[in-house]
Structures are given as structure tokens and as C-alpha cells.
Amino acid sequence: MTTVGDTIRTALTPASRRFRLNRWGLFALLAAGMVAVPVLVVFSFVFVPATDVWHHLASTVLTRYVVNTLWLVGGVSIATLITGVGAAWLVTMCRFPGRRVFEWALLLPMAVPAYAVAYTYAGMLDFAGPVQTFLRDLFGWSRHDYWFPEVRSLGGAFMMLGLVTYPYVYMLTRAAFLEQSVCVLEVSRTLGRGPWNCFLRVALPLARPAIATGLALVLMETLSDFGTVQHFAVDTFTTGIFRTWFGLGDPAAAAQLAAILMVFVFAVLFMERWSRCAARYHHTTTRYRPLPGYQLRSWRALLAASFCLAPILFGFLLPAGVLLVWAIETSDTIFTRDFVNLAWHTVLLAGSAAIIAVAIAVILAYGNRMGGSRLTTIGSRIASIGYAVPGSVIAVGVLLPFAWIDNSVDAWMYDTFGISTGLLLSGTIVALLFAYLVRFLAISFNTVEASLAKVTPNMDSAARTLGARPLKTLLSVHAPMMWGSLLTAGLLVFVDVMKELPATLIMRPFDFNTLAVRTYELASDEQLAEAAGPALAIVMVGIIPVVLLSAAIARTRPGQPPA
Amino acid sequence: MVSSLSLENITHAFDGEIAVDDVSLRVDRGEVVCLVGPSGCGKSTTLRIAAGLEEVQRGRVVINDRVVGDDGHHVPPELRGVGLVFQDYALFPHLRVLENVAFGLADDRPGRERRAVAREMLDRVGLGHLVEAFPHTLSGGEQQRVALARALAPKPSLMLMDEPFSGLDIGLRDRIRDDTLSLLKELGTATLLVTHNPEEAMRMADRIALMRDGRLVQEGPPDRVYSYPNGPFCCTFFSHVNELEGVVESKSVKTPFGALDARGLAEGSTVNVLVRPEAIHLGDAAPSGSGPQDTVSTTATVVESRVLGPYSLVYLRTEPEGPVFEARLSGTRPPESGSQCRITLDPSQTFVFPAVSS
Numbered sequence: 001m002t003t004v005g006d007t008i009r010t011a012l013t014p015a016s017r018r019f020r021l022n023r024w025g026l027f028a029l030l031a032a033g034m035v036a037v038p039v040l041v042v043f044s045f046v047f048v049p050a051t052d053v054w055h056h057l058a059s060t061v062l063t064r065y066v067v068n069t070l071w072l073v074g075g076v077s078i079a080t081l082i083t084g085v086g087a088a089w090l091v092t093m094c095r096f097p098g099r100r101v102f103e104w105a106l107l108l109p110m111a112v113p114a115y116a117v118a119y120t121y122a123g124m125l126d127f128a129g130p131v132q133t134f135l136r137d138l139f140g141w142s143r144h145d146y147w148f149p150e151v152r153s154l155g156g157a158f159m160m161l162g163l164v165t166y167p168y169v170y171m172l173t174r175a176a177f178l179e180q181s182v183c184v185l186e187v188s189r190t191l192g193r194g195p196w197n198c199f200l201r202v203a204l205p206l207a208r209p210a211i212a213t214g215l216a217l218v219l220m221e222t223l224s225d226f227g228t229v230q231h232f233a234v235d236t237f238t239t240g241i242f243r244t245w246f247g248l249g250d251p252a253a254a255a256q257l258a259a260i261l262m263v264f265v266f267a268v269l270f271m272e273r274w275s276r277c278a279a280r281y282h283h284t285t286t287r288y289r290p291l292p293g294y295q296l297r298s299w300r301a302l303l304a305a306s307f308c309l310a311p312i313l314f315g316f317l318l319p320a321g322v323l324l325v326w327a328i329e330t331s332d333t334i335f336t337r338d339f340v341n342l343a344w345h346t347v348l349l350a351g352s353a354a355i356i357a358v359a360i361a362v363i364l365a366y367g368n369r370m371g372g373s374r375l376t377t378i379g380s381r382i383a384s385i386g387y388a389v390p391g392s393v394i395a396v397g398v399l400l401p402f403a404w405i406d407n408s409v410d411a412w413m414y415d416t417f418g419i420s421t422g423l424l425l426s427g428t429i430v431a432l433l434f435a436y437l438v439r440f441l442a443i444s445f446n447t448v449e450a451s452l453a454k455v456t457p458n459m460d461s462a463a464r465t466l467g468a469r470p471l472k473t474l475l476s477v478h479a480p481m482m483w484g485s486l487l488t489a490g491l492l493v494f495v496d497v498m499k500e501l502p503a504t505l506i507m508r509p510f511d512f513n514t515l516a517v518r519t520y521e522l523a524s525d526e527q528l529a530e531a532a533g534p535a536l537a538i539v540m541v542g543i544i545p546v547v548l549l550s551a552a553i554a555r556t557r558p559g560q561p562p563a
Numbered sequence: 564m565v566s567s568l569s570l571e572n573i574t575h576a577f578d579g580e581i582a583v584d585d586v587s588l589r590v591d592r593g594e595v596v597c598l599v600g601p602s603g604c605g606k607s608t609t610l611r612i613a614a615g616l617e618e619v620q621r622g623r624v625v626i627n628d629r630v631v632g633d634d635g636h637h638v639p640p641e642l643r644g645v646g647l648v649f650q651d652y653a654l655f656p657h658l659r660v661l662e663n664v665a666f667g668l669a670d671d672r673p674g675r676e677r678r679a680v681a682r683e684m685l686d687r688v689g690l691g692h693l694v695e696a697f698p699h700t701l702s703g704g705e706q707q708r709v710a711l712a713r714a715l716a717p718k719p720s721l722m723l724m725d726e727p728f729s730g731l732d733i734g735l736r737d738r739i740r741d742d743t744l745s746l747l748k749e750l751g752t753a754t755l756l757v758t759h760n761p762e763e764a765m766r767m768a769d770r771i772a773l774m775r776d777g778r779l780v781q782e783g784p785p786d787r788v789y790s791y792p793n794g795p796f797c798c799t800f801f802s803h804v805n806e807l808e809g810v811v812e813s814k815s816v817k818t819p820f821g822a823l824d825a826r827g828l829a830e831g832s833t834v835n836v837l838v839r840p841e842a843i844h845l846g847d848a849a850p851s852g853s854g855p856q857d858t859v860s861t862t863a864t865v866v867e868s869r870v871l872g873p874y875s876l877v878y879l880r881t882e883p884e885g886p887v888f889e890a891r892l893s894g895t896r897p898p899e900s901g902s903q904c905r906i907t908l909d910p911s912q913t914f915v916f917p918a919v920s921s
Binding site for chain 2: 456458459461462463464465466467468469476477480481
């Protein structure tokens with residue numbers, strides 16, 4: 001009896017059906033391969049014999065890289081957890097003046113790249129900056145009369161990174177609090193727990209998986225940061241990779257550093273996975289009631305408002321204000337041909353990357369939806385981890401194989417036809433776009449996939465039985481329905497490419513500058529005020545997706561009328 | 564008679580779980596076949612296989628004498644020329660009603676012609692005035708009719724419908740059901756309709772196919788399936804029944820109503836006796852004395868009675884502390900509780916089946 005059943009079952013699900021390689025599956029594999037290449041290349045260099053440069057690095061700076069990275073990770077974690085979780089609790093569960101504004105304004109610092117914040121604080125708090133000058137003028141001090149905290153330090157770096165990355169924790173934690181059934185909280189109140197106790201014993205543990213995901217995003221940003229640590233002269237892996245590549249001219253050692261950095265990245269990814277799997281809570285009740293809204297008064301309200309205002313003030317208002325003042329002071333450098341060129345290059349790069357990333361994401365997500373082949377699923381999963389890989393690692397991992405291809409093609413063409421082809425891929429926009437895709441495909445893929453999932457599969461079936469082929473179904477049914485999400489996906493990639501610094505810096509074609517690169521160059525030359533123009537342009541475009549995002553999360557609470 | 568759809572020995576599994584088990588089914592030209600069964604019995608999967616939305620794993624699908632699916636050969640749904648209507652209608656939200664209906668008309672036809680065909684089909688379902696509307700502005704009944712028009716516009720020879728009426732209010736449902744049926748009959752479209760609702764199947768079908776656990780249990784015209792169920796499952800699926808157990812002794816089985824004919828069943832075997840509520844007829848309590856010998860009748864006490872409008876339910880007991888039986892009478896004057904009455908069993912609505920060995 002069972003043998004017959006088993007035979008039928010095996011016969012009915014042949015392996016060829018599960019791992020069938022159709023066009024969609026092939027495409028998913030290609031995309032996965034594309035994303036995997038840089039990481040694999042970097043890891044393959046672990047097996048390349050260490051060079052003198054590597055031995056030099058290992059004996060001098062490697063320990064410092066590790067120690068600095070750990071300090072950064074620890075400091076940023078604590079800062080973002082306190083700020084992000086605290087603010088999320090206050091704006092979702094308490095009522096105090098300004099709460100409605102804080103709810104979305106707390107996301108604003110995301111619009112500012114960490115390096116831009118770093119430049120403004122460096123400019124403000126330097127010896128020659130307005131703050132110290134003001135203090136000296138006020139008290140008549142001179143150089144050695146007083147102590148002032150040095151912003152260009154490890155401590156300064158984690159303050160800067162914390163200020164711009166806490167919104168990840170805030171956003172996800174807030175969403176988790178909003179999803180929690182208020183009934184659960186009310187029950188714990190009736191069981192004799194005070195609000196504070198509720199927070200610690202019920203709400204916080206329930207939100208833990210979301211907090212972990214937010215923290216993972218924060219740490220990925222921290223590990224991949226280049227501009228801030230470079231400007232503050234804090235030696236980490238990203239600056240080390242850059243210096244080893246350009247300063248010491250040793251790609252192999254740079255790749256080996258990148259491999260160690262990837263170990264940190266994988267540790268973060270693992271932590272996130274582990275903390276989510278270990279505790280997956282399902283709410284047993286689906287009843288939602290308006291949130292309790294503990295009414296805060298007098299000094300409590302003031303404290304809550306200050307707690308929420310501080311990160312917005314220091315993470316957005318102050319840096320953006322300073323950038324604005326500087327930009328006005330140096331406005332003669334903004335309205336120039338050079339600046340128009342920068343903007344054009346940036347739009348060109350970010351726009352192309354956005355369009356390609358969305359197109360690939362659509363094909364991947366749609367292939368997943370139709371195919372059901374395991375190969376497609378695995379492929380698209382791999383393709384979406386690129387976001388965790390730091391830009392400098394991607395740069396090294398892309399340039400090395402591209403340079404090898406260029407050299408091979410060049411040598412072969414020279415030997416065969418006597419023509420030198422020079423650099424075909426590396427040092428061109430193609431290489432740069434490739435790097436962007438590796439890093440940002442995940443963003444567009446997740447957005448597109450989420451929106452595609454909202455379309456009932458019956459739509460597909462209806463279109464197919466009405467005579468539409470898969471491609472026509474995609475173009476005439478899904479694409480128009482997902483139009484908004486496709487734009488959002490493109491916008492997110494656009495803004496991220498615009499802010500991206502290390503990969504652009506390493507891979508850009510000769511003499512090809514973007515707003516981010518120019519900001520970096522001017523800041524490196526201590527022309528901080530001049531750097532404000534391009535930085536401000538980045539911030540202004542960066543605000544758009546933040547606004548969209550805040551509008552979207554305002555709508556996430558079931559049973560609550562839209563605000 | 565040429566069949567529009569012929570499913571031959573279809574077997575289908577998901578992740579090793581068998582959903583459809585050796586099902587063979589024909590739908591002839593102009594015929595409406597209802598595939599009924601409880602949820603999860605595999606009827607929707609069967610429909611999806613016919614549409615080409617699932618690939619045939621084992622067996623063969625033939626549409627209009629063309630093999631469209633067997634092992635290793637799969638004609639995609641867009642090339643099968645079938646119409647499909649869903650429970651949720653799946654109207655394209657970004658297209659107007661007219662564009663929805665015109666969607667399935669071949670692209671090589673001029674736009675004006677496509678719009679004319681779509682408009683005509685919308686007129687037929689009585690929605691000619693809504694061509695410019697967007698789906699979300701329509702009521703449930705209107706959406707259902709747009710979905711029907713959209714599926715019928717390309718003039719498919721085979722129509723597949725998956726619970727097409729279960730999203731509608733009860734009052735609306737009967738009317739739309741009748742309208743749909745008459746339109747399908749008028750166009751002569753062969754139809755396979757999947758439903759979990761036995762009454763809907765009885766009402767719509769030329770032929771009913773009953774499924775259970777992936778298998779086809781019984782097939783035939785509605786009246787035959789209802790009157791001659793081939794087992795307890797079929798009997799209980801189409802109506803509520805009073806269930807009894809008994810043992811076959813000298814070709815009959817003893818029940819509180821009297822001895823029932825059990826010819827053809829093994830002596831001494833346990834049997835299930837199923838009595839439809841409408842099989843119990845009520846008469847005066849006075850023993851009639853010399854009734855015909857072949858009727859089964861006894862006296863009973865009314866435990867409770869309830870008027871449900873067009874008919875009444877009467878709960879009866881043939882002996883104190885014994886089981887309670889449900890009888891269904893037409894009219895609004897059932898006997899009062901506590902009263903005595905004589906009950907007679909209608910043998911055509913009473914069924915004796917061998918007990919299912921558990």
C-alpha cells in the first residue's frame with residue numbers, strides 16, 4: 001500500500017520539475033552570480049600567498065582596524081538602540097506636545113549621508129570653527145587655556161554614525177509597536193503592571209525581532225562607512241582597503257582586508273537571523289484598539305519632547321542648517337558649469353542604476369512568482385544579500401576580475417591583431433553601474449516583490465486564460481498596478497547611489513566626478529564650506545524617499561484611521 | 564456527442580500530497596457540469612489543471628479533440644481558449660469595465676471592433692451603462708457580471724468557473740445564478756463549475772460530479788445523484804439526514820421506525836441507515852390498524868417543533884430517552900410538542916448502506 005503511494009509520489013514530483021531551468025530561472029541565476037562574484041573574488045584572495053604589504057599591515061595596523069571596528073560597532077549599537085527604541089516607544093504609546101511632528105521628523109536624519117554630518121560637525125567644532133572661536137572670544141582664552149572635546153576621533157565617529165542611522169531602529173521598532181495588540185498591553189496593565197513595566201516586560205520583548213533587524217541595518221551602514229571614518233582619521237577596514245589599494249598599490253592585500261571585513265558583515269547577518277528565528281511571536285489576538293496614549297504632562301512631557309527633538313536637531317536640523325549657511329556663503333561656486341556637470345553625472349549614474357536595478361528586480365520577482373522553481377528562489381535570495389556588502393568590498397571584488405578580463409582581452413587582441421584595446425570594463429561607467437547593482441539590487445527587489453505579492457495570483461490566471469502570454473501579463477496587468485512601487489523602488493536606489501561614496505571613489509572613470517565624490521574631495525582639502533553645495537544637493541534629493549517612507553508607515557496600523 | 568473537455572485519469576500531487584486521484588470527467592458541448600465537494604477535496608485543482616494553470620502530472624487533458632496536456636506536453640492557458648471566472652472575480656483594477664472585457668480579444672483585431680464586441684457582451688449581461696466605470700466603483704453583483712462578460716467575450720468553447728457566486732449576497736445570488744445559466748445556455752458554452760454548495764450544484768447542473776479526498780465519488784444528473792446516492796457520503800453531502808445503525812437479520816434491518824428492507828447486504832453485517840427529514844411523514848396518532856404491510860410506520864412523541872417559514876421542523880422520539888429524529892413538513896402548522904402522532908417512512912428517501920469499517 002505505502003510502496004504504491006510512494007512510487008506515485010516520487011513519480012509525480014520529478015527533480016526536473018523542481019529545478020527546471022527556464023528563461024526566468026536562468027536569469028535569476030545570472031543575477032545571483034553577478035551579486036556573488038565580488039564576494040567570492042574577495043574570499044578567493046584568502047588563498048593567495050600573503051605579500052610583504054600584507055605582513056606589514058598585519059604587524060602594524062590590523063589590530064587597530066579590528067579594535068576600532070569593534071568600538072564603532074558597540075558604540076553605534078548602544079546609541080541607536082537607546083535613541084531608536086526610546087523614541088519609537090514615546091511617539092507610539094505616549095501623548096505629548098509635538099508628537100505628531102516627531103513621528104515623521106525622526107526619520108529625517110536618514111536623508112543626510114554620515115560623511116556630510118561629519119563634515120559639518122568638524123567645521124563647527126574645530127579649533128577655527130565658530131563654537132571654539134566664540135568661547136575664546138567670550139572668555140578671552142587662547143589655544144592652550146582650555147580643553148575641548150576632539151570631534152575627529154573614534155567617539156566623534158560613532159556619534160555621527162549613530163545620529164544618521166538610528167532611524168532604522170526607530171522605524172522598525174515603531175512598526176512593531178504599532179502591530180502589537182493593545183489588548184496585550186491592557187491585560188498586563190490590569191494584571192498590575194505599570195506603563196514602565198509594560199514596556200520592559202511585554203512590549204520590548206515582543207518587538208525584539210524588529211529591533212534586531214533595525215540594528216543589523218545600522219551595523220551594515222556602520223561597517224561600510226568610509227567618508228566619516230576617513231575624515232575623522234579613524235582607521236578601519238574601509239579606509240584600510242582604500243589606502244592599501246591606492247596608497248600601497250597592492251590589490252591582493254586590499255582584497256584580504258575586504259575578506260576580513262566580510263567576516264564582520266556575516267557575523268551581523270547571522271546575529272539578525274538568529275535573533276529572529278529564536279523568537280518568532282505571533283499575536284494571538286487580532287483585535288486592535290486605538291493606542292492607549294499615556295498622557296504626559298509638565299516636566300515629563302518636556303523630557304519626552306526633548307528626547308525626540310535631540311536626534312532630529314543634531315542629526316538633521318543642525319547639519320542641514322550649517323550646510324545651507326555654507327552653501328549660501330559659497331554660492332558663487334555652486335552656479336557654475338562645473339557644478340552642473342557634477343549634477344548631470346550624478347543623475348546619469350543614479351538614474352541608470354535605478355532603471356536597471358528596477359528592471360532586473362521586476363524580472364526576478366516575476367520569475368519567482370511564475371516559476372516556483374527552487375532555482376529561481378535560491379537565485380533571487382542570493383541576489384538580495386548584496387546590500388550587506390560594503391561598497392569598498394564590492395569595489396575591490398569587481399575591479400579585480402574586470403581588470404583581469406581587460407588585460408586578457410587586451411593581450412589576446414594585441415597578439416592576434418596587433419591592436420591594444422586598453423581598459424574596456426574597469427575604469428568605465430559599466431564597472432561602476434555593475435557595482436551599484438550588486439549593492440542596491442536588494443532594495444529594488446524587496447520593494448518590487450512586496451508589491452507584487454499584493455496582487456492576487458488570480459489576476460495572473462485571469463490574464464493567462466484570456467490569451468495573454470506571461471510577458472504581456474507582466475506589462476499590461478502587473479506593471480500598471482505596481483507603478484507606484486516601481487517608482488518608489490527606483491527612487492530608493494537613486495538616492496542610495498547618489499549618497500554612495502567608497503565604491504564610486506575607487507571605481508569612477510578618470511575625471512568623472514559626482515556630487516558625493518566632489519563633497520569628499522573638497523572636505524579632504526579642508527574646504528568644508530565649499531563642500532556644502534554638493535552635499536546639500538544630496539540631502540535635498542534624499543529627503544524625498546524619507547517623506548514617502550514616513551507617509552507609508554503612518555498607514556501601517558490596522559483599524560486606525562489614516563492620520 | 565462531442566466533448567468540449569475531457570479529463571482522463573488525472574492524478575496530481577503537491578509536495579508529495581495527492582490532491583487529485585485518478586479523476587476522469589467529461590463536459591459535453593453545451594452542457595453545464597458542476598464539480599462539487601467539501602473544501603480541500605481537489606475540485607479547484609482539477610479546474611486549474613483543465614485551465615492549464617497547473618501542468619498535468621499524470622493523465623491527459625483534451626479540449627475540443629485537441630490534447631492540451633499530458634506527460635511532457637503542456638499547452639499554456641493563453642493558448643487553450645477557455646474562459647475562467649473566479650470567486651474574487653480578479654478584475655484588473657487599473658482598467659475600465661470595457662477595457663477589462665476587451666482584454667481577452669485578440670490584439671490583431673482593430674480596436675473599434677474589440678470595443679464593439681466588448682460592449683455587446685456587456686449589454687448582454689445588462690451592464691451596458693457601466694462601460695466607463697472602474698471595477699472598484701461597482702457592486703459585488705456588477706463585478707461578477709463584468710467577470711462573466713470578460714470570460715465570455717472571446718467566445719470560448721469551454722467555460723471554467725471557480726465558486727463564481729459565493730461572494731454574493733444570498734438575495735442577489737439566485738438571480739445572478741439564473742441569469743448566468745441562461746446566458747451560458749443561450750451561447751451554448753460548455754461549462755465546468757466548481758462549487759462547495761450542493762444546492763447551487765443541483766440548481767445549475769445538467770450533470771453533477773461529486774468529489775471527496777481527490778477522488779470522484781459519484782456522477783450523474785442532479786435528480787439521480789440525489790435520489791440514488793451510492794454511499795453515505797453522497798447522501799449526507801446533499802441533505803441533512805437522521806443516522807442510525809443496525810444489523811442485517813433475515814434480509815432486513817430493525818429500526819425504531821420498523822424493519823427496513825436490506826436485501827443484497829450480508830447477513831449479520833452492520834449497516835448505516837440514513838433517513839432524510841422529508842422521508843418522515845406524520846399522521847394521526849390513532850393506530851390505523853390495517854395499514855399496508857410494506858410501509859414502515861410507528862407512533863412517536865413530538866419533542867419540539869419549529870416553523871421555519873416555507874416548511875417546519877419537527878423533532879420526534881419513538882421511545883422515551885431514545886434518539887431524537889428530525890422531520891421536515893411543508894406548511895406552518897406542525898403538531899405541538901408533547902403530542903402523539905403516527906409516522907410513516909418514505910422508502911425512496913431512506914437509504915441503507917454497509918457500515919464504513921473504521
